[in-house]
Structures are given as C-alpha cells and as structure tokens.
Amino acid sequence: MVRQELQEASDELRKAGEAVDASDVRERIHDQSDQIAELATRASGPDHGRLDRHMNTLSELADQLDGDAAEHVRQARDHLRAYRETVDGV
Structure with missing residues (x-):
C-alpha cells in the first residue's frame, strides 16, 4: 500500500533537490526524500x-532556500501536513 500524500512529498523533495546547487543541501533534501518514500510504503504508517x-526539518530547509527549490520543499511539507491530518491520535 502506498500512502499517496507521503509519496507526493517525496517526489516534491526530489524536484527541490534538482533545483539546488549546494551539494550539502541537496544531500539533506534527498535524505529526507528517501526517508519519506520509505514511510510511504512501510506496512505501518508513521506516527x-x-x-x-x-x-520541522522541511521548514528549516525551506528557510534556507529560495525560488523553485523552496516552493517544492513547502509543497512537500503541505503533503506531510495533509497526511498527518489522517493519522489517529494527538
């Protein structure tokens, strides 16, 4: 089962990584993308x-970026927020 909002967040982060020149920032973005993609397909969803x-990490990244990269990170965060609204608890 793929959690679509999480997969879309991961995809947005991949786009953000492509728009970033600094290799260290691009690496952080891709790391987040990989982790979120894994969450999208795990047997149990994230808490x-x-x-x-x-x-929080995506907020920090968006603050460091501008242009298309920042927008893609913000879009990824919006997808996480939308998914989080479907999670029971808190």
Whole structure:
C-alpha cells in the first residue's frame, strides 16, 4: 500500500533537490526524500512524532532556500501536513 500524500512529498523533495546547487543541501533534501518514500510504503504508517520531525526539518530547509527549490520543499511539507491530518491520535 502506498500512502499517496507521503509519496507526493517525496517526489516534491526530489524536484527541490534538482533545483539546488549546494551539494550539502541537496544531500539533506534527498535524505529526507528517501526517508519519506520509505514511510510511504512501510506496512505501518508513521506516527505524529515522526511526521513532526520531518515537517520541522522541511521548514528549516525551506528557510534556507529560495525560488523553485523552496516552493517544492513547502509543497512537500503541505503533503506531510495533509497526511498527518489522517493519522489517529494527538
């Protein structure tokens, strides 16, 4: 089962990584993309805490970026937020 919102977040991060020149930032973005893609296909979905950590990291990344890269990171965060609204608890 693929959690579509999480997969879309990962895809947006891939696009952001392609728009970034700095290799260290691109690496952080791709790392987040990989982790979120894994969450999209795991047997059990992520909890609120895990999603919150990713959302905080994406906020930090978006603040460091501008242009298309920042917009893709913000879109990824929006997808995480939309998925998080479907998670039970908190």
